[in-house]
Amino acid sequence: MPRISDPSNFMHSSKPTIVVHDLVKTFSLKHTQSFKESFVSMFSKEDRTTDFRALNGVSFEVGEGEALAVLGHNGSGKSTTLKLISGVQQPDSGWVRTRGRIGGLLEVGAGFHPDLTGNDNIYLNAAILGMSKDETDARYDEIVEFSGISEEFLDSEVKRYSSGMKSRLGFSVAVHTEVDVLLVDEVLSVGDAAFKAKCNDKILEMREQGKTMFVVSHSIGTVRKLCQRGIVLNQGELIFDGPIDEAVEYVRPPKVDKPRAPRAASAQKPEPRPKPEAPVNETRFTIAPEFMYLFLSKETQLGQPVDDPVEIAENGGGILQRFERGTATRSHALSITQFTRPGVFLDAYIAAGGPQGKWGFIVGRVEGAGSIDETVRIRFQNGIASRTGGSESPVEFSPAKLGAVTSTSAPTV
Amino acid sequence: MTEHPALRDPEYSTPGTSLGLISVFRYHYLLGLLLKKGVVTRYYGSVLGWAWSYIRPLAQFFMYYVVIGILLGVSRGVEYFPIYLFSGIIVINLFSETFRATTDAVLGNKALIRKVYLPRELFPVAAAGGAIIHFLPQAVVLFIVCLFNGWHFTWMQPLAFVLSMIIVVLFALGLGLFFGALNVLYRDSKNFVDLILMFATWSSPVLYTFEKVRDRAPDWLYHLYMANPVTTAVELSHSTFWAPIASDAARPGGLMMNSAIGIGLAIVALLIGQLVFRKKEGQFAQNL
Numbered sequence: 001m002p003r004i005s006d007p008s009n010f011m012h013s014s015k016p017t018i019v020v021h022d023l024v025k026t027f028s029l030k031h032t033q034s035f036k037e038s039f040v041s042m043f044s045k046e047d048r049t050t051d052f053r054a055l056n057g058v059s060f061e062v063g064e065g066e067a068l069a070v071l072g073h074n075g076s077g078k079s080t081t082l083k084l085i086s087g088v089q090q091p092d093s094g095w096v097r098t099r100g101r102i103g104g105l106l107e108v109g110a111g112f113h114p115d116l117t118g119n120d121n122i123y124l125n126a127a128i129l130g131m132s133k134d135e136t137d138a139r140y141d142e143i144v145e146f147s148g149i150s151e152e153f154l155d156s157e158v159k160r161y162s163s164g165m166k167s168r169l170g171f172s173v174a175v176h177t178e179v180d181v182l183l184v185d186e187v188l189s190v191g192d193a194a195f196k197a198k199c200n201d202k203i204l205e206m207r208e209q210g211k212t213m214f215v216v217s218h219s220i221g222t223v224r225k226l227c228q229r230g231i232v233l234n235q236g237e238l239i240f241d242g243p244i245d246e247a248v249e250y251v252r253p254p255k256v257d258k259p260r261a262p263r264a265a266s267a268q269k270p271e272p273r274p275k276p277e278a279p280v281n282e283t284r285f286t287i288a289p290e291f292m293y294l295f296l297s298k299e300t301q302l303g304q305p306v307d308d309p310v311e312i313a314e315n316g317g318g319i320l321q322r323f324e325r326g327t328a329t330r331s332h333a334l335s336i337t338q339f340t341r342p343g344v345f346l347d348a349y350i351a352a353g354g355p356q357g358k359w360g361f362i363v364g365r366v367e368g369a370g371s372i373d374e375t376v377r378i379r380f381q382n383g384i385a386s387r388t389g390g391s392e393s394p395v396e397f398s399p400a401k402l403g404a405v406t407s408t409s410a411p412t413v
Numbered sequence: 414m415t416e417h418p419a420l421r422d423p424e425y426s427t428p429g430t431s432l433g434l435i436s437v438f439r440y441h442y443l444l445g446l447l448l449k450k451g452v453v454t455r456y457y458g459s460v461l462g463w464a465w466s467y468i469r470p471l472a473q474f475f476m477y478y479v480v481i482g483i484l485l486g487v488s489r490g491v492e493y494f495p496i497y498l499f500s501g502i503i504v505i506n507l508f509s510e511t512f513r514a515t516t517d518a519v520l521g522n523k524a525l526i527r528k529v530y531l532p533r534e535l536f537p538v539a540a541a542g543g544a545i546i547h548f549l550p551q552a553v554v555l556f557i558v559c560l561f562n563g564w565h566f567t568w569m570q571p572l573a574f575v576l577s578m579i580i581v582v583l584f585a586l587g588l589g590l591f592f593g594a595l596n597v598l599y600r601d602s603k604n605f606v607d608l609i610l611m612f613a614t615w616s617s618p619v620l621y622t623f624e625k626v627r628d629r630a631p632d633w634l635y636h637l638y639m640a641n642p643v644t645t646a647v648e649l650s651h652s653t654f655w656a657p658i659a660s661d662a663a664r665p666g667g668l669m670m671n672s673a674i675g676i677g678l679a680i681v682a683l684l685i686g687q688l689v690f691r692k693k694e695g696q697f698a699q700n701l
Contacts, residue, residue: 019419027699083698087429087530090695099423113450115457124450127443128529362423 013255015099016061018085019210022094025055025236026393029296035198054080056236057094062181064099067213069244071222071251073232073286073308078216081233082185085214100212103129105203112170118149120174121158123175129177130363131163141174146198147172168195176201180221201223220248233370235286288319290330295323302326302339314356315381329354331381338362339405345378345385348395359397365398421630429695431532433687442554442655447539452546466550470506474499481620491622492659493562499555500620500654501647508581508643514540515589516606519597521700533694534687537593538615545578550565555654560657570653580675584642587682589593594686594693597700617644618651639665642682646676 029050055077062068083089084096086104110129112121122143126136134378144154149161149170158166159199184203199361200222207213209227209359223230230247232240240247253307285294301322303368312318317334327346338345340362355361360381367377376385383399432486437444450544456462474495481487482494491497492604519526526533552574588609595602616625616638623644627635638644648668656662665671 015422015424017420020419021417087427088526088528088698090429096428097419097422098428099424099426102428104529110525113454115454116450120450120453124446126533127446128525130428133442200417285605 004173015064015302016060017064017099018119018214019087019097020061020081020094021059021096023055023058023081023086023096023347024053024093025089025090025091026052034219040362049299054236055091058233059094059236060231060237060241061381065210065212066229067207067215067227069230069247070214070233071223071229071230071247072218073251074289075286076233077236078233079185080236082183082214086183088277098181098276101130101178102181102183103177103179104183105174110170112166115157116171117157118154118161121169122154124172125170126177129174130179131177135178143172143176146176146202148195158273164195171199173211175199175206179211181214182206184215184217208245212343218251220251220363224248229258270406288321288330290319291323293322294299294328294337296337302328306362312361315360318355318361327362329361331355331363334361334363334381335363336363338364340366344387344395345376348357348397349380352397355381360397429530431534433532433691434534434538434683436532437534437538440532443531444535444539444542448542448546450540451539451543455543455547460564466547467554470499470551473501473506477502477620479526492662493655496555496559496562496658497622497651497655499558500650501544501617503548503551503555504577504581504647504650505614505617505619505643506551506648507544507578508585508613509584510547511541511585512592512606512610514544515586515673516593516596517605518589519593519697520701522551525697527698527701533697534590534690536588537586537690538665541582541589544585545582548578559654559658564654564657565659566577573649574653576672576676577653577689578674579644580642580649580679581646583679584646584675584682585680587684587686590683590686590690594690594697597693597697613643617647619647623648624663624665627665639667639671640674640678642675642678645671 012090030054051289058077058081059066070081072078080089082090082104085098087096107239111125116124118379121142121410122138126139126143127133147165149165149169153161153165154363158169161169182203201212203226204256215226229242230240230244231238232247232250234250239249257406259367276355285305285308291302291309293306295305303326305321305323307322309321312320312329316331318329318330318331321340322325325342326339327350328337329380330337330364338361340349345366349359349362360383362378363381364379366379369376369381375386375388379396383397385395385397387393387395415588455548457464462689463470478495482498515537518540522536523542525531526536552555588606592602592606614620623639626638629636641649645668648665649672651662652664654667656664
C-alpha cells in the first residue's frame with residue numbers, strides 16, 4: 001500500500017484548502033488535425049489515437065497554510081495535477097475543490113502583449129490574475145520596485161525588453177497578486193542570480209504569511225526550504241505522501257556509473273517503493289521524453305518499457321532505456337536517438353558495457369541484413385559492430401571515428 | 414464510504430467552472446482591458462492607423478458602386494443607390510468582422526488559455542466588442558453622408574439602428590462561439606466560416622433590393638429569405654439611413670415581425686453556440 005501519512009500531523013486548520021479526490025486524466029494523442037483526416041480514418045483500420053494516462057486515481061489534501069511539494073520524474077503527472085487544480089484542464093473522473101483565491105506563479109507573463117507598454121501590461125496581467133483596478137493601483141509601486149525596471153522602460157513596449165526583464169516583470173506582477181493559495185511551477189529560475197535570490201525570499205516571505213503553497217519543482221534544495229510535506233508521483237500514481245525529507249529520496253538523481261541505479265537506490269529508502277503487479281500492456285515505467293516518439297511510432301514497435309530510463313554520463317552523456325522489443329539510447333553529444341532489437345548484437349553491446357563502454361551510443365540501424373554470407377553491421381558512436389556468416393559467428397567491434405562513419409549518414413529518428 | 418464534506422461545503426469551489434457568458438459580466442474590468450488592448454494594438458505600427466477603418470469600407474463601397482451600380486446597372490430604379498449600398502455593406506462588415514474575430518478568439522489567445530483559467534467566453538466577447546468599435550466609424554461616415562442628402566430624424570431610426578446591431582452581433586457571436594470551439598479541434602472550421610461569409614454578402618439585399626427576390630422567388634423562399642437575421646439587420650439599416658432620404662423607397666412588409674424573429678434566431682444561435690462552447694471548453698487547454 002502506498003504510504004499515506006496521517007493528515008492531522010500537517011494540517012493547521014480543520015478544513016483543507018485544496019481537496020483532490022481520485023483524479024484520472026487521460027490524454028488522447030491525436031494524429032489527425034482536420035475533418036478530412038478524421039473522415040479518412042473512419043474507414044481505415046488504423047487507429048488514429050493513442051491513449052496516455054497522465055493521472056490514475058490521485059487523491060490528497062492540502063491544509064490551510066501548508067506548503068506541499070509535488071515530486072516525480074518527467075511525465076509523472078505533476079504538471080497535469082497543477083493544471084487540474086488551477087482549472088485550466090478538467091479531470092476525466094474524480095474531482096477537485098478549492099477554498100479561497102488561487103493564484104499561480106505558473107503563468108508568469110502569459111498575458112503579456114508585446115505591443116503594449118510595460119505599464120499597460122502590468123494592469124492587464126494583474127487583471128488576468130484576478131486583481132481589480134484598485135488592488136493593482138495600491139500595489140503598483142511595489143510591483144515596479146520589485147521588478148527593478150526603470151521608468152522609461154515601463155513606458156515603452158514590452159517587445160523592447162530583454163527576456164530577463166520580461167520575466168522579471170511577469171514574476172513581479174504574479175507575486176504581488178492577492179491570493180490565499182499559491183501554485184508554483186518551476187519558475188524560481190527567473191532572471192539573474194540576484195533576482196533569483198529576491199524571488200526565493202519573496203516566496204519564503206509569503207510562506208511565512210501563512211499562504212498555502214503547492215510547489216512543483218525539480219530543485220530538491222528549493223522544495224526542502226519551502227515545504228514540510230511532499231507527495232511523489234510516478235506514472236500518474238501517488239506513491240508517497242509524507243515528510244519532505246523522505247519524499248525527496250524518491251527523486252534523487254540515480255548514480256551514473258551503474259545502469260540499474262534507480263532500482264538500487266530504492267533499497268536505501270525509508271520504506272521500499274511499493275511495486276504493484278504490472279498487468280500486461282500497461283505502462284508501469286516512465287518513458288524518457290526523448291524516446292516518446294520511438295515508443296509511439298508504429299514502425300518501431302518497441303513495446304512497453306521494461307525499466308525506467310537511465311542517465312549515462314560517459315561518452316558525452318545520454319539516456320538508455322530498455323523496452324520489450326529493443327533497447328534505445330539517446331546521445332546528447334550527437335543528438336541521435338536510436339535503438340537495437342534484442343539479439344546477438346544487443347547481447348554483445350551490453351556485454352561490452354552498453355553506452356558507457358567503449359562502443360558508445362547506438363548510432364545506426366542494422367545494415368546488410370538479408371543473405372547469410374553478407375556482413376551485418378550496426379554503427380555505434382565509437383565504431384562498427386559487425387558479424388559475418390551465420391548466427392553462430394561472433395560479433396566483432398572495430399573502432400572508428402564517427403566522422404568517418406557518418407559520411408554514409410546513419411538513419412536516425 | 415461517506416461523501417466528502419468538501420463536496421457540500423459552500424466555501425469550496427470547483428476550479429475551472431463558470432457560468433459562461435454570464436460570468437463575463439463579473440469580469441467587466443478585465444473585459445475593458447482586453448478591449449483596450451484590441452483597440453491599441455489593432456493598427457499598431459501602421460502610419461495611417463485608424464484611418465484604415467475608414468479606407469477599407471470606402472474602397473469596398475467604391476468597388477461595388479462602380480461594378481454593380483454603374484457597369485451592371487442595378488442602380489436603375491433605386492434612388493440614392495450609393496447610400497443604399499453602403500448602409501447594407503456596413504452591416505455585412507459588422508457581421509463578418511464579429512464572426513471572424515470571435516471564431517479566432519480562442520486560438521488567438523492560446524498562450525493564456527493554456528496557462529490561466531478565466532471564463533473562456535471572455536475572449537470571443539472581447540473580440541465582438543472590438544468589432545463593434547471597428548464598425549462605429551463606418552456608421553459615422555455613412556451618417557454624415559446621409560445628413561448632407563437631406564436625412565431627417567424620426568424616433569424609429571435610432572431604434573432600428575440599435576436593433577440591427579444587436580441582431581447582427583448576437584447572431585455572429587453565437588456562430589463565432591460555435592465555430593471557435595470547433596476550431597480548436599478541427600482547424601478547418603475556419604474555412605467554413607469563410608464560406609458562410611461569402612454567402613452572407615449575396616444572400617441579403619445588399620447589392621440588390623428585396624423586391625428582386627420577392628418578384629422572382631416562390632412565397633415560401635421569400636419568407637425564408639426575409640427571416641434570415643442578417644437580411645433583417647440589413648433592412649433595418651436601410652430603414653435607418655436610406656429610407657428617410659429616398660422618398661418613394663419600397664420597404665418590405667412585416668419588418669417588425671422579422672425583427673422579432675431575428676432577435677429570436679440570434680438568441681437561439683447564441684444559446685447553441687454557448688452550449689457547444691461549454692461542452693468543448695474542457696478540452697481547450699490540452700488541444701491548443
